[in-house]
Amino acid sequence: MSKMSVEGRARMFAALSDPTRLRLVELLSEEDELCGTHIAERAGISMALLSHHWKVLSDAGVVVKERRGQRQYCRLDHEALSSAFEYVWPQRRIRSQLAPTH
Amino acid sequence: MSKMSVEGRARMFAALSDPTRLRLVELLSEEDELCGTHIAERAGISMALLSHHWKVLSDAGVVVKERRGQRQYCRLDHEALSSAFEYVWPQRRIRSQLAPTH
DNA sequence: TAAATAGTCAAGCGACTATTTAACTATTTG
C-alpha cells in the first residue's frame, strides 16, 4: 500500500486531473460516503458519465466502492491519497525517510 | 492564491499526472532548486522534452522558474501545491473552514 | 564578434480521454 510506483502515483493524480472528477472527489471529501445516484445528482451529471468517472477513480485507488443492497456507496481512500501526496509535499515527512537519490 | 477554481486545481493535478513530470516534481521535492540541465540529466530526458514539461508545470503553478545568468532554476511552489491538496485531503483542515455545500 | 552553453518552439505522429446515446445487467419490491 505504501509501495506504489511512480506510475501508480501518476495514475492517482490523473484521476484527479479532470474537473468533473475533481468535483466528485471534493464532494466526497465533505461527506463520509455517498451512493451513486446522490453523487450524480449533486454533481449534475448523468449516471453513465458518473459510472465512467467512478471506474477511473476506483481503478486508480482514489475511492473505494461498496455495494449494500441495490445501491453502491463511494468513499475516499484517504490513506492512498496521502501516500501519493507525501512524495511531492515534504512538509509531512521527515527527511531521513526519503529514498536516497544518489 | 488561495482563490483557485476547480479547473485550476484540476490543472495542477494534470501537471502531476504524467510519470515523467511526476518524477521531475519528486526530484525537486528533495532539493531546494535545480537548473534545467541538471534536472534533464538526473531525469534522463532531453532538454527539449524537459522544456515542454517545464512549461506545463510552470503554467499550472506547480513550479517557479527563475533566471540567474545563463541558467534557469526551478523550484516547487509548495503553497500552491498545498492549496490544491487540501481540498481533497481534509486531515489538514478544520471542518468549519469548509465552504457550505447545501 | 564568434563559439559555446542553456533553453524554447512548432510541426507531426500515435495514443489516449471526455462526453453522449442507447442498450444491457443486477438488485429490490409489488
Next chain:
DNA sequence: CAAATAGTTAAATAGTCGCTTGACTATTTA
C-alpha cells in the same frame, strides 16, 4: 414473475497529450 431502481458498457465523436526532430533565441565567454 413484472416493474422499478441502480449502475454498467460499447460505440462513436471530438479533443487533448507525450514524445521526437530540427530549427530557433538568449546569455556568457574567448
